[in-house]
Amino acid sequence: MGKHALYLLLVRTNTRYSRLLKACTGMEYTHVSLALDRDFRALYTFGRRFSSLMLPAGFVKESLKKRVYRKNGQAPAMVLRLDVSEAGYNCVRAAIRHYRRHAWRYRYNVLGLPLMALNIPWARSRHWVCSQFTARMLALSGAATLPRPWTLMRPTDFLKVPELKILYRGPLCDCAPWPEEQAGQFLPEPVQ
Numbered sequence: 001m002g003k004h005a006l007y008l009l010l011v012r013t014n015t016r017y018s019r020l021l022k023a024c025t026g027m028e029y030t031h032v033s034l035a036l037d038r039d040f041r042a043l044y045t046f047g048r049r050f051s052s053l054m055l056p057a058g059f060v061k062e063s064l065k066k067r068v069y070r071k072n073g074q075a076p077a078m079v080l081r082l083d084v085s086e087a088g089y090n091c092v093r094a095a096i097r098h099y100r101r102h103a104w105r106y107r108y109n110v111l112g113l114p115l116m117a118l119n120i121p122w123a124r125s126r127h128w129v130c131s132q133f134t135a136r137m138l139a140l141s142g143a144a145t146l147p148r149p150w151t152l153m154r155p156t157d158f159l160k161v162p163e164l165k166i167l168y169r170g171p172l173c174d175c176a177p178w179p180e181e182q183a184g185q186f187l188p189e190p191v192q
Contacts, residue, residue, distance in 0.1 A: 003086065004083070004084050004085065004086055004088070004089035005038070005081050005082060005083050005084060005089075006034060006035070006036065006081070006082045006084055006089070006092060006137070006138070006141060007034070007035040007036075007037070007038055007040065007079060007080065007081055007082075007167075008032055008033070008034060008035075008079070008080040008081075008082070008134060008158055008164065009032065009033045009034075009035065009040065009043060009077060009078075009079055009175065010029035010031070010032050010077065010078040010079075010080070010155050010156070010158065010159075011029060011030075011031050011032075011033075011075050011076070011077045011078075011172055012027075012028065012029050012030045012031065012075055012076050012077075013030075013031065013075045013172075014075060017030075017048075024117070025117070025154070027154060027155060027156045028076065028156060029076070029077075029078060029155040029156055030155060031045070031047065031130050031155060032045065032130050032131050032134045032155040032158060033045040033047075033062055033130065033134070034092075034096075034133070034134050034137050036089075036092070036093060036096070038081070040064050040175075042061050042062075042063070043061070043062040043063065043064070044059070044060075044061055044062070044096050044099070044100075044133075044137075045059075045060060045062060045130045045133060045134065046058060046059055046060070046106070046108055046109075046128050046129055046130045046132070046133045047060050047062065047108070047130055048060070055108070055110070056107075056108075057107070057108030057110075058103065058104075058106045058107045058108055059099045059100075059103045059106040059133070060103070061100065064172070064175070074171045074172070074173065075171065075172040076170075076171070076172075077168070077169070077170065077171065077172040077175045078159075078166065078168065078169045079166070079167045079168040079169075079175050080158060080159075080161075080164040080165065080166055080167065081164065081165045081167050082138060082141065082143055082144055082161075082163055082164050082165075083143065083163070083165075084141045084142070084143040085141075085142070085143065087142075088140070088141035088142045088143050089141065091140050091141065091142075092137050092140055092141050095137065095140055096137075105126055106126050106127070106128070107126065107127045108127065108128070108129060109124055109127040109128050109129045109132065110127075111124065111127070112124055112127065112128075112129065112132075112151070113129065116129070116151070116152055116154070119152060121149045121151040121152055122151055123151050130155065131153040131154050131155050131157065131158070132150055132151060132153060134153070134158070135150035135153035135157075136150050138161070143163055144161050144163045144164070145161065145162060145163065146161060147160040147161065
C-alpha cells in the first residue's frame with residue numbers, strides 16, 4: 001500500500017447553490033471531487049455541466065484552472081489522500097473510464113437531496129450527487145471505511161473516514177500542485 005493513492009478535494013465555492021447548501025446544512029464544505037493524481041490534472045465528480053447553470057448536472061470532469069474553480073480561488077478547500085492497492089486503484093480508474101464514456105447516462109440526484117437531509121437512504125440508478133459518487137469510488141477501492149451508507153454521505157463526512165490523510169487546508173488557489181514531501185505542511189490552522 002502507499003504506491004497508489006486517490007485524492008479528494010473538498011471545497012465550498014461562492015455559487016448560489018453552494019451558499020444555499022451551506023445555509024441549509026451548515027457544512028463547511030459543500031462539494032467533493034476525486035482525482036487520480038496529486039497534481040489534480042483532472043477531477044471527477046457529479047456537478048454542473050455548464051458553469052453558469054445549476055442544471056443540467058451529472059458526471060463531469062473538472063479542472064482547477066477553469067470554470068467555477070478559477071473564479072473561486074479564495075474558497076475554503078481541503079485535500080485528502082487515500083492510499084490504495086494497485087488493484088483498488090485500477091478498479092477506480094476503470095470505473096471512471098466507464099463514467100467518462102457514458103457520461104450522458106449519469107445525472108445529478110436532485111430528488112435524493114431532500115432524502116439525504118432526512119437521513120433516508122435511496123440508491124437511485126445512475127443519479128448521484130458529488131459525495132455519493134466519491135463514496136462509491138472509495139468503496140470500490142476497498143481501502144476506506146465509510147462512516148455511513150454511501151447514499152447518505154455528505155462532503156464533510158469524508159473527514160470521518162479514518163484511512164484518509166489530510167494534506168492541505170486553506171484557499172483553493174493554493175491547493176495543488178505541491179511536492180509530496182511538503183504534504184501536511186500547508187495546514188494554516190489545526191484540523192479537527
